[in-house]
Amino acid sequence: MRPLLGATVIAALMVTGAAGGETRAGANVDAILAAHRAAVNDPPAGSALTAVYRQVSSGLTGTLTEQIDLTTGAYVQRSEADGVKEAEGFDGSTPWQEDVSGTYTPQQGGDRIPSAVSAAYRHANLWWRADRGGAAIDYVGRERDGSRTLEHLSVTPRGGRRFEAWFDSQTHLLARVSYDQQFLHLTETYADYRREGPQVLAHEVVVDPGLGAGAVSRATLMHCDYAAAPPAGAYAMPNPPLTGAVIAGNLASTTVPFRLLNNHVYVEATVEGKGPYTFIVDTGGHTLLSPRLVRDVGLKPIGTAVTSGAGEGHGTSGFVHYDEIAIGGVRLHDQMGFATDIYDKSIEGIAVDGMVGFELLRRLVTTIDYGRRTITFTTPARFRPGPDQGVAIPFVFYDHVPSVPGRIGDLPARLDIDTGSRTELDVTSPFVARHGLRERFTRGTNAITGWGVGGPARSYVVRMPAVAIGPQTVADAVVGLSDARGGTFSDPNFDGNVGSALLKRFVVTFDYTRQVLYLKPIEPVPADVGTFDRSGLWVIARGGGYQVMDVAPGSAAAQAGLKVGDLIVAVDGRPVVEARLSQLRETLRSSAPGTRVGLTVRREKQSRGVTLLLRDQI
Numbered sequence: 195m196r197p198l199l200g201a202t203v204i205a206a207l208m209v210t211g212a213a214g215g216e217t218r219a220g221a222n223v224d225a226i227l228a229a230h231r232a233a234v235n236d237p238p239a240g241s242a243l244t245a246v247y248r249q250v251s252s253g254l255t256g257t258l259t260e261q262i263d264l265t266t267g268a269y270v271q272r273s274e275a276d277g278v279k280e281a282e283g284f285d286g287s288t289p290w291q292e293d294v295s296g297t298y299t300p301q302q303g304g305d306r307i308p309s310a311v312s313a314a315y316r317h318a319n320l321w322w323r324a325d326r327g328g329a330a331i332d333y334v335g336r337e338r339d340g341s342r343t344l345e346h347l348s349v350t351p352r353g354g355r356r357f358e359a360w361f362d363s364q365t366h367l368l369a370r371v372s373y374d375q376q377f378l379h380l381t382e383t384y385a386d387y388r389r390e391g392p393q394v395l396a397h398e399v400v401v402d403p404g405l406g407a408g409a410v411s412r413a414t415l416m417h418c419d420y421a422a423a424p425p426a427g428a429y430a431m432p433n434p435p436l437t438g439a440v441i442a443g444n445l446a447s448t449t450v451p452f453r454l455l456n457n458h459v460y461v462e463a464t465v466e467g468k469g470p471y472t473f474i475v476d477t478g479g480h481t482l483l484s485p486r487l488v489r490d491v492g493l494k495p496i497g498t499a500v501t502s503g504a505g506e507g508h509g510t511s512g513f514v515h516y517d518e519i520a521i522g523g524v525r526l527h528d529q530m531g532f533a534t535d536i537y538d539k540s541i542e543g544i545a546v547d548g549m550v551g552f553e554l555l556r557r558l559v560t561t562i563d564y565g566r567r568t569i570t571f572t573t574p575a576r577f578r579p580g581p582d583q584g585v586a587i588p589f590v591f592y593d594h595v596p597s598v599p600g601r602i603g604d605l606p607a608r609l610d611i612d613t614g615s616r617t618e619l620d621v622t623s624p625f626v627a628r629h630g631l632r633e634r635f636t637r638g639t640n641a642i643t644g645w646g647v648g649g650p651a652r653s654y655v656v657r658m659p660a661v662a663i664g665p666q667t668v669a670d671a672v673v674g675l676s677d678a679r680g681g682t683f684s685d686p687n688f689d690g691n692v693g694s695a696l697l698k699r700f701v702v703t704f705d706y707t708r709q710v711l712y713l714k715p716i717e718p719v720p721a722d723v724g725t726f727d728r729s730g731l732w733v734i735a736r737g738g739g740y741q742v743m744d745v746a747p748g749s750a751a752a753q754a755g756l757k758v759g760d761l762i763v764a765v766d767g768r769p770v771v772e773a774r775l776s777q778l779r780e781t782l783r784s785s786a787p788g789t790r791v792g793l794t795v796r797r798e799k800q801s802r803g804v805t806l807l808l809r810d811q812i
Contacts, residue, residue, distance in 0.1 A: 641727070
């Protein structure tokens, strides 16, 4: 949240209204903004504002401090509550953020730069200038809001994101601002305006990201000061030495084995000296600790945060401080993570106790060798890239995820790199719609392709002639064309999510410090790359067997008469074992078309034999 002068927001409402002709619309814009300027008043020339708020957010109560250059709109915002600290800023060139673990990261992917430009535009009230600060501003019309009448403007700053603004027609003060951010629609409302020194400021700011009451944050202005603006560098990203991770024995690097299950990378870890626990390594994720692990170790979660991911739903988590997570010779120490459910045992077939992701990779260069099934961690200062690393591909950060240039078929695309995804590539629904991919690729199947924080992720899966990550091209890739209306895959600010099913063709090195990804092809490639499930089933380990959660239309499973809710209790005459769920999925992907798989299926207490005749769905 970035409360300011009655001005900042994180959301967009799609509102339409009747506008007058061109002359009248322009006159209304001029009158509305002139009245707003008179109601708020100009700040002292060349000044900066420091505002301190009492903030209630994510189940925590603390302080939010915002420093704003009132000429340029550059800002730094810091929040702290019960030991949970976060920050973000923008110096007019590069947005940045400090995550809860204490690292600073530039934000140049997705919508980060245009969102920061629009925030700075509002901070400096550039719409008061004669040239409107270079923005295109349209008068949308008058709208009722309870007993109030609001004047609605639509504003698109030069280089920024469009946002909507509503002004009270009586007081002329800003009542509400909204715009899109990532895949969310957030709305910020302002109330209790009072004079503070030279200006009239909102003392109550409420931010609603559209994820339910638990995600709403409230800020109350406690005090503020005006002073001469510091140099622009005061708003630039700090660059302190990286802390929070060491390699035992002061070694330059250490290597640990991993298991590849369901195309997910799993390592063994201890937490506070207890364990071992099973952790997933997920470049698209954060440090997560399951409720069971938190109880076992005796950690104490605080607050609640709303989480969302690949599915269209969302979940909740609490913040938790830990002293040490150890993975082989790596020691993550004295950090804040999140206590939340990760994967239910039924989804993976094994208990998943935790996740390590951005917070680990941000501190140590990480090399995942899918061929040898090893991960090597190296301290950034002692990492010496060479020919053995493969092709170097620069990336930018979109929040906590590496974003690289690439291609989907013949189309330029922005691709996130996500080892936590089990698929080859999932294409976002806005990109699919914009380029008519469903019409271009008609041979495919509707199927569940993954299961994340927000629940199942469903896509129309097709065979794509080529997918490129930088200069590395993969032919005949298996690609999911999403039609999601919520969650990550509805985000219009990136185009596709590359998962381990594609990455396992390579030795992959992530250098987050220098923002470079390295890809080195593995020879020979694993047997199941470029394949897709040939059964049409999505099953989970539940009820003493593998429960059918989805049957793709026209698939081998559909032809065999399988239905959602059926329970598979034996495969080729052998009783099912929860922990072998990954092996079954691999078998159904990699077995040749025409392979027969015998199932014993229980339905309404009746068991029967079923033969799947595997065949390509795409």
